Amino acid sequence: MVDNLLPLRVDDLVVSRRGKRLLGPVSHTFAPQGLTLVIGPNGAGKTTFLKALHGIERISGGTLTWNTPPEDARQRQSYVFQSPTMLRRSVRDNLAYPLWVAGVDKALIRTRCDRWGARINLSDAMDRPAPLLSGGERQKLAIARALISDPDVLFLDEPCANLDGQATADIERMLTETQATGTRVIMTSHNLGQIRRLATDFLFVLSGHIHEVGPAAQLHTPATPELAAFLQGDLL
Ligand SMILES: Nc1ncnc2c1ncn2[C@@H]1O[C@H](COP(=O)(O)OP(=O)(O)OP(=O)(O)O)[C@@H](O)[C@H]1O
Ligand SMILES: [Mg+2]
Numbered sequence: 001m002v003d004n005l006l007p008l009r010v011d012d013l014v015v016s017r018r019g020k021r022l023l024g025p026v027s028h029t030f031a032p033q034g035l036t037l038v039i040g041p042n043g044a045g046k047t048t049f050l051k052a053l054h055g056i057e058r059i060s061g062g063t064l065t066w067n068t069p070p071e072d073a074r075q076r077q078s079y080v081f082q083s084p085t086m087l088r089r090s091v092r093d094n095l096a097y098p099l100w101v102a103g104v105d106k107a108l109i110r111t112r113c114d115r116w117g118a119r120i121n122l123s124d125a126m127d128r129p130a131p132l133l134s135g136g137e138r139q140k141l142a143i144a145r146a147l148i149s150d151p152d153v154l155f156l157d158e159p160c161a162n163l164d165g166q167a168t169a170d171i172e173r174m175l176t177e178t179q180a181t182g183t184r185v186i187m188t189s190h191n192l193g194q195i196r197r198l199a200t201d202f203l204f205v206l207s208g209h210i211h212e213v214g215p216a217a218q219l220h221t222p223a224t225p226e227l228a229a230f231l232q233g234d235l236l
Helices: 046-054 070-075 091-101 106-119 135-147 165-180 192-198 225-231
Strands: 008-017 020-030 035-039 061-065 077-080 153-157 184-188 201-206 209-215
Touching: 008 046, 020 046, 020 061, 020 209, 035 046, 035 192, 046 077, 046 153, 046 184, 070 077, 077 135, 091 106, 091 135, 106 135, 135 153, 135 165, 165 184, 165 192, 201 225, 209 225
Parallel strands: 035 184, 035 201, 077 153, 153 184
Antiparallel strands: 008 020, 008 061, 201 209
8 A cells, every 4th residue: 555655755865967966965755645746947857856756767876765665666656757658559558558567467457448548538549549649638548557557656747738728637637536546646747727736745846956845835825935936937
């Protein structure tokens, strides 16, 4: 259960590339429950941070401590990239892929794919090539593919970038439902309305450092002038 995978403790995490520090040192403890929004201007280090948390960005210093052994923690989390890539195969095969890899029984794969296809309104498109879907449909498919293996933690990098209001609303509903079933969500977003609708807490990243953290309510009364400026849409 998610309760023994988290909390996740981050101590003095640093990511450097070719002598340049992209992130850190950052320290933070991710509580067992909630939907955490990582916010901040372009180039602040949000994607680097998310990838480091998921274990797909080489860490130059510091430690990540899950509440279970790293290998166990790794298997129980999913990540949706800023621009997800689809297999050049059908919608069904894309949904099934993580389950095939995990060796799940064929009949169960079929049932789960049907259920998730229906949840993202793609029941009629299960045999169509995934690369031909619209941007919003592809994004929903990417999220469904990340959720189909019932992860305890879901990382999402800008899941609604370039989507219209309807697709964004559909995805927000999926994320709210996901969180209600106990999955811990950690995501980035630039959409201020979305941040206020979804977040239980936030991390404001600026120039590779955590500049301010707090519960979602603090977004109405920021503690630092930089966060206030960011929320007003000012350039930082
Ligand atoms: N592999 C890399 N090598 C060198 N620099 C990198 C590498 N990856 C990222 N960077 C730099 O690190 C900084 C942080 O990048 P990152 O992608 O984490 O920002 P971000 O906050 O996600 O931005 P955005 O809002 O545009 O997605 C940027 O200046 C970027 O150019
Ligand atoms: Mg990014």
